[in-house]
Amino acid sequence: MKVKIKSWTAVGTWEWVSNDDTCGICRMSFEACCPDCRTPGDDCPLVWGECTHCFHIHCIVKWLQSSQQQQLCPMCRQEWKFKE
Amino acid sequence: MDLEEAWNFVENLLQAKESLNLAGLKMAVEKLVADDLLDAVYETLSYQIEQSIVNSVLPYIFQDANCTLPILVTKIYNQAKSHRDAVQPLILLLDSLKCRHELAEAVQRTYRIEIEFSHQHKITELAEEFYSKAYLVCSKEMTSAEDLEESNCCPCELSPCQCHLILLQMSAITETCKQNFLSLQELGLFQNIIEDVLFGIARAKIKERVSTTCASSYSKTLINDLTEWLNNDLIGWLDKVTVNLDGSEILSKERLMYYLYDSFVKLRLDEILPMIIDYPDSRPSFEDLHSVLPQTNLRKQLIVTIKQVYESRILHPGVTTTDILTAYIQSIQAFRVLDPSCVILEIVTEPVKLYLRSREDTVRCIVANLIDESCEVLSDELTKGTSDQDTVDEDNIGEGWQHWLPDPVDANPDVSSKARRSTDIINMLVNIYGTKELFIKEYWNLLADRLLSNLSYTTMWEIRYFELLKIRFGETDLLKCEVMLKDVTDSKRLNTWINEELQKTNNELPFQMNALMLSAQYWPTFREEPIELPAEMKDALTSYTKAYETTKVNRTLKWQPHIGQVEVDIEMDSGNTVTFKTSPVNVAIIMAFQEQGMYTVEELAEKLQTSASVIRRRISYWQSHGVLKEISHDVYELNKDSSTSMIHEPIEEEVLESATASSEQQKEQEFQVMWSYINGMLTNSDSLPLERIHSMLKIFANAECTVHELERFLSKKIREGKVVCAAGVYKLAS
Numbered sequence: 126m127k128v129k130i131k132s133w134t135a136v137g138t139w140e141w142v143s144n145d146d147t148c149g150i151c152r153m154s155f156e157a158c159c160p161d162c163r164t165p166g167d168d169c170p171l172v173w174g175e176c177t178h179c180f181h182i183h184c185i186v187k188w189l190q191s192s193q194q195q196q197l198c199p200m201c202r203q204e205w206k207f208k209e
Numbered sequence: 210m211d212l213e214e215a216w217n218f219v220e221n222l223l224q225a226k227e228s229l230n231l232a233g234l235k236m237a238v239e240k241l242v243a244d245d246l247l248d249a250v251y252e253t254l255s256y257q258i259e260q261s262i263v264n265s266v267l268p269y270i271f272q273d274a275n276c277t278l279p280i281l282v283t284k285i286y287n288q289a290k291s292h293r294d295a296v297q298p299l300i301l302l303l304d305s306l307k308c309r310h311e312l313a314e315a316v317q318r319t320y321r322i323e324i325e326f327s328h329q330h331k332i333t334e335l336a337e338e339f340y341s342k343a344y345l346v347c348s349k350e351m352t353s354a355e356d357l358e359e360s361n362c363c364p365c366e367l368s369p370c371q372c373h374l375i376l377l378q379m380s381a382i383t384e385t386c387k388q389n390f391l392s393l394q395e396l397g398l399f400q401n402i403i404e405d406v407l408f409g410i411a412r413a414k415i416k417e418r419v420s421t422t423c424a425s426s427y428s429k430t431l432i433n434d435l436t437e438w439l440n441n442d443l444i445g446w447l448d449k450v451t452v453n454l455d456g457s458e459i460l461s462k463e464r465l466m467y468y469l470y471d472s473f474v475k476l477r478l479d480e481i482l483p484m485i486i487d488y489p490d491s492r493p494s495f496e497d498l499h500s501v502l503p504q505t506n507l508r509k510q511l512i513v514t515i516k517q518v519y520e521s522r523i524l525h526p527g528v529t530t531t532d533i534l535t536a537y538i539q540s541i542q543a544f545r546v547l548d549p550s551c552v553i554l555e556i557v558t559e560p561v562k563l564y565l566r567s568r569e570d571t572v573r574c575i576v577a578n579l580i581d582e583s584c585e586v587l588s589d590e591l592t593k594g595t596s597d598q599d600t601v602d603e604d605n606i607g608e609g610w611q612h613w614l615p616d617p618v619d620a621n622p623d624v625s626s627k628a629r630r631s632t633d634i635i636n637m638l639v640n641i642y643g644t645k646e647l648f649i650k651e652y653w654n655l656l657a658d659r660l661l662s663n664l665s666y667t668t669m670w671e672i673r674y675f676e677l678l679k680i681r682f683g684e685t686d687l688l689k690c691e692v693m694l695k696d697v698t699d700s701k702r703l704n705t706w707i708n709e710e711l712q713k714t715n716n717e718l719p720f721q722m723n724a725l726m727l728s729a730q731y732w733p734t735f736r737e738e739p740i741e742l743p744a745e746m747k748d749a750l751t752s753y754t755k756a757y758e759t760t761k762v763n764r765t766l767k768w769q770p771h772i773g774q775v776e777v778d779i780e781m782d783s784g785n786t787v788t789f790k791t792s793p794v795n796v797a798i799i800m801a802f803q804e805q806g807m808y809t810v811e812e813l814a815e816k817l818q819t820s821a822s823v824i825r826r827r828i829s830y831w832q833s834h835g836v837l838k839e840i841s842h843d844v845y846e847l848n849k850d851s852s853t854s855m856i857h858e859p860i861e862e863e864v865l866e867s868a869t870a871s872s873e874q875q876k877e878q879e880f881q882v883m884w885s886y887i888n889g890m891l892t893n894s895d896s897l898p899l900e901r902i903h904s905m906l907k908i909f910a911n912a913e914c915t916v917h918e919l920e921r922f923l924s925k926k927i928r929e930g931k932v933v934c935a936a937g938v939y940k941l942a943s
């Protein structure tokens with residue numbers, strides 16, 4: 126007997142490659158979206174800082190805009206720089 | 210004249226035994242008065258009058274076995290009349306002597322009481338016989354003026370025919386009444402006996418009429434036919450048979466009408482279940498009930514009956530949830546017609562709601578029915594898209610206060626009348642479970658099942674219903690569902706990219722691979738079924754994941770290896786090749802048999818890193834298709850002589866959910882949706898060219914079909930005679 130696969134529709138879930146599960150700002154899962162968005166993933170991506178912390182892009186941008194003085198990472202208080 | 214002579218004289222007179230001798234009477238009475246015996250005489254006489262009526266006069270009249278009502282009535286009249294005639298001189302005499310007496314009343318009363326209490330049975334019997342025949346004769350006479358005796362089917366059913374005789378006798382009764390100074394009523398004949406008989410016959414006729422006109426016939430309103438019959442035929446008969454009798458007013462039209470309505474409602478109560486099931490065809494009969502019920506006393510009984518019918522016929526384990534729901538939905542519609550205040554609806558459906566709440570699959574059935582086109586009522590309701598309360602206020606304003614009616618007393622005071630009247634079917638269904646959240650959760654589960662069991666990426670159908678539900682329940686509650694649908698459409702696009710990426714990097718897979726890449730947070734938890742896939746499949750997953758990671762930076766895929774569908778060709782040792790579409794777990798199992806022809810369940814479970822129970826459940830698939838056989842308990846090997854089950858068609862797995870339709874059926878369903886749109890367009894616009902239909906379908910139906918496909922579909926409709934095409938434009942066939 127021989128089995129030959131012709132086609133396959135597989136099912137999987139996508140996830141972000143990060144060392145944390147939830148966004149330190151909004152406390153939502155990274156695989157969910159920030160409170161301002163409706164759909165996750167492409168529409169509400171993550172960004173990494175040089176300090177290796179990551180957030181929903183909308184969350185960190187909002188955070189940086191709201192803080193008057195220096196641009197600090199809300200987790201480690203180091204200066205926030207977007208990782209290239 | 211001595212005392213004894215005087216006494217006997219008066220006594221004989223009262224018994225109507227002797228002809229009147231006025232001079233003698235006067236002497237006799239004067240003698241009695243002189244001896245101060247008048248009172249005693251009067252009392253004794255009254256007693257004797259009574260005795261003679263009771264013991265001889267009436268028994269003599271009633272002993273005639275062949276008597277008919279007219280003869281009997283005539284005899285009673287004559288007898289009573291001669292009694293009165295006999296007493297009359299005595300009355301005058303007593304009056305002139307200024308004696309107090311009640312002789313006239315005594316005679317009359319005795320006749321009445323005696324007839325009523327001792328001879329009622331006989332009179333009733335004769336009256337029934339007589340008036341029943343009279344009814345037939347009269348109705349015959351009313352329908353055709355022809356000579357009754359010549360008619361072949363004589364209504365009196367007597368041989369030889371007596372119709373004529375009956376008519377004669379009827380006028381004889383009438384004559385008797387006219388001639389006599391005593392009326393039937395005074396004798397207690399009409400008021401108490403004949404009236405009952407006439408009413409009894411009238412009731413029987415009404416019942417018979419209601420039953421022959423209305424039984425099992427629900428599709429038109431019948432109450433007007435019935436009242437017309439009552440006014441013309443029945444009242445006509447009564448007028449005839451009671452003409453000039455003092456009782457002609459006694460059987461009032463109102464009383465008969467009441468009985469007609471009563472009979473009608475009672476008949477309908479016996480048929481309430483078939484009527485509900487027939488809805489909407491039975492709508493006219495509910496309209497009839499609506500107009501008639503307030504004029505009867507049967508509202509309570511109606512409620513009790515409906516509840517009993519539900520309990521005995523619908524709310525038990527032998528009835529499927531879908532059938533109960535169907536009955537419930539039809540009840541909602543029907544009882545709204547019956548009682549627009551919806552109070553009856555609310556009361557009678559309460560046990561149905563409770564029962565449905567106790568069934569586990571209720572919400573699932575509601576949702577499934579809701580998004581199933583074949584359940585027209587619900588789909589229609591959904592398409593109407595009336596969300597929560599928008600149209601209600603307008604309705605109420607339109608009605609105006611003049612038409613306002615208070616809610617019936619049995620209405621639940623906790624529910625506002627407006628709310629009760631305005632709830633639509635879908636809200637009522639959703640409310641079976643109390644909250645819309647629960648309902649939406651179940652929809653979410655069901656949608657996930659449907660999307661995962663039907664992996665063809667054809668979401669048009671789902672999106673259509675999703676959009677309708679969104680209008681009804683609002684976006685926020687359905688957000689998860691929206692993301693799920695988006696996952697499926699996004700995956701479709703992403704698959705193309707990833708397969709291009711695989712091609713570019715020379716990583717082409719040995720088979721066509723597609724994936725659904727889902728946002729885990731928005732999907733229900735997946736069922737678990739551990740499995741170690743064959744290397745060939747694992748390699749494919751790895752390559753696919755790599756390509757994904759290239760396309761979507763910083764993201765990766767986590768596979769649910771047991772979910773999905775694989776299409777495999779199996780070449781048997783006998784040389785046959787069979788194609789199967791089945792789950793990856795099944796494929797893993799059968800591929801293990803390429804390496805080794807026989808396994809125990811335990812060995813296989815260890816090899817595939819799963820449990821024995823998973824193997825046992827799954828392996829039956831291959832057993833039933835004749836690929837494997839169980840040679841001893843829990844030991845399987847390849848079935849060498851599989852020629853017995855040679856199948857050439859691809860075999861699709863029976864998925865747990867019935868939602869799996871073949872792609873052919875799926876396409877057909879989509880076209881059915883389109884057909885309703887096309888039908889609507891052509892109804893509104895009369896005629897349209899092909900391109901216009903196509904572009905409108907794209908906008909309104911979200912249709913994913915080509916102009917060519919549409920043209921093919923329309924030519925099929927032309928062949929079916931639904932559509933005609935002339936000069937490049939399409940029209941509905943008239």
Ligand SMILES: [Zn+2]
Nearest residue numbers: 148151181184
């Ligand atoms: Zn966030």
Ligand SMILES: [Zn+2]
Nearest residue numbers: 159162169183
């Ligand atoms: Zn966002």
Ligand SMILES: [Zn+2]
Nearest residue numbers: 176178198201
């Ligand atoms: Zn940091």
